[in-house]
Amino acid sequence: MQRRQFLCTAAASAVVSSAPGLAMAQDATRPLRIVVPFPPGGSTDMVPRNMQDVLPKLLGGQPVVIENRAGAGGSIGMAEVARATDGVTFGIATLSTQGVNPAVYKKLPYDAINDFVGVTEIVKAPGVLVINPAQIPVKNFAEFVAYLKANPGKVSFATPGNGTIAHMWGAQFLKSTGTQMTHIPYKGAGPAINDVLGGQVPVYFDQVASSLPHIKSGKVKALAVSWRERLDVLPDVPTYAEAGHPDLNDPSWFGLVAPKNTPPAQVERVQKAIVAALKDPAVKQRMASQGLYVSGTSSADFTKQIANEVAKMKKVAAVAQIHLD
Known part of the structure; x- marks a missing residue:
């Protein structure tokens, strides 16, 4: 009886010790x-x-x-x-x-x-490219690239600061599309998106997670996302790969x-x-x-x-x- 009890206890201990959190x-x-x-x-x-x-x-x-x-x-x-x-x-x-x-x-x-x-x-x-639709009169990614090429250096894009991931995404976008924009660095994401919403700067590179409420409200328009397929939360927005720029899809x-x-x-x-x-x-x-x-x-x-x-x-x-x- 004692041996059986010992074996049961040992077996129980083995199960417990293998569970996450109890080792x-x-x-x-x-x-x-x-x-x-x-x-x-x-x-x-x-x-x-x-x-x-x-x-x-x-x-x-x-x-x-x-x-x-x-x-x-x-x-x-x-x-x-x-x-x-x-x-x-x-x-x-x-x-x-x-x-x-x-x-x-x-x-x-x-x-x-x-x-x-x-x-x-x-x-x-996933990342997302958004614009203030009141400032940039385009309907889609292709029209946006054409607009930038017709207005080289005249459009600005906001980021939370120099050297942020948004800054890197912006730099990659300009290289991939052969376009020019002026980088406006802010001291944080809050001030940056606020000025995009207010129309001071028309373009923003962001993560979907933080821009989604503004996209849903219609205050900004999403033109492309960096993901392997279209997102369930933004089914009408193409991926960068669909737009012809797979190098921006990470x-x-x-x-x-x-x-x-x-x-x-x-x-x-x-x-x-x-x-x-x-x-x-x-x-x-x-x-x-x-x-x-x-x-x-x-x-x-x-x-x-x-x-x-x-x-x-x-x-x-x-x-x-x-x-x-």
């Missing part, structure tokens, strides 16, 4: 800290908050705390993550923080490749990284919890409604992806001569 139980005594390197309310902030209600369950009851550490294009928050040694601090990585910043800044307070280990790509975030992305010294077992534990959260129907629906498409890659694949993005963005920055120090 490394000592970490469940402290909250899992997710640093968002941008202000509240933006696309980057949406991503972890869409999962915040389900993650504690998947982490064996461990609380999840989301902290915004904005500034310097995401550099302040990512540097804080890189320095963390507590084993429970993770960071939301973006194409800007782990691809663009290393390409346009010679000096960063973190090394996008060597200071982190990738945990998982959480979502892909979306942005958001993922999770950990400091390089984080124990591999902890990285694996959190990766499994995130992937499980992304399979939750409510989470998937929230993401999709915001123009975000769930991913859930392995740690190894995401780590490799970051290195590839740095190399790619360095080429774009070199061609467009975008260097900020």
